Amino acid sequence: MAETGEPSIEGFRCADCGAIMIDQPMACRACTSRTPPQAFRVGERGRIVTWSTVLRSFPGVKTPFVSAIVDLDDGLTLKGTVRGVDPESLGVGLPVSLVFDDAGGARAPDGAPYVGFHFVKAGAAE
Ligand SMILES: [Zn+2]
Numbered sequence: 001m002a003e004t005g006e007p008s009i010e011g012f013r014c015a016d017c018g019a020i021m022i023d024q025p026m027a028c029r030a031c032t033s034r035t036p037p038q039a040f041r042v043g044e045r046g047r048i049v050t051w052s053t054v055l056r057s058f059p060g061v062k063t064p065f066v067s068a069i070v071d072l073d074d075g076l077t078l079k080g081t082v083r084g085v086d087p088e089s090l091g092v093g094l095p096v097s098l099v100f101d102d103a104g105g106a107r108a109p110d111g112a113p114y115v116g117f118h119f120v121k122a123g124a125a126e
Pocket residue numbers: 014015016017018019028029030031032033
């Protein structure tokens with residue numbers, strides 16, 4: 001969550017080799033540089049690498065739904081649900097957009113709302 005209150009995904013980029021990481025290691029995992037990778041706001045566009053239609057899940061989780069691995073244009077890879085799509089219309093390389101949501105209304109023990117995310121086809125309104 002950014003200081004503006006707007007949700008976003010934060011990645012870390014090595015200043016020496018450009019490698020992208022989801023967390024900030026003490027040294028770059030690609031080139032072993034000890035210069036701490038710097039945080040950046042990851043863009044919300046990506047492409048589907050692979051997906052699966054989930055037919056059975058935990059009690060209370062509505063099925064079926066589509067779970068996908070998405071390579072974001074900025075270099076990170078995320079797994080998430082793709083909403084509002086016919087699974088038959090999906091394909092490798094399909095452009096998708098990251099959308100933040102309220103995690104199904106889930107709240108922390110102190111009542112603070114959680115932030116979740118899912119994907120939609122790029123250009124789809126949701
Ligand atoms: Zn590096």
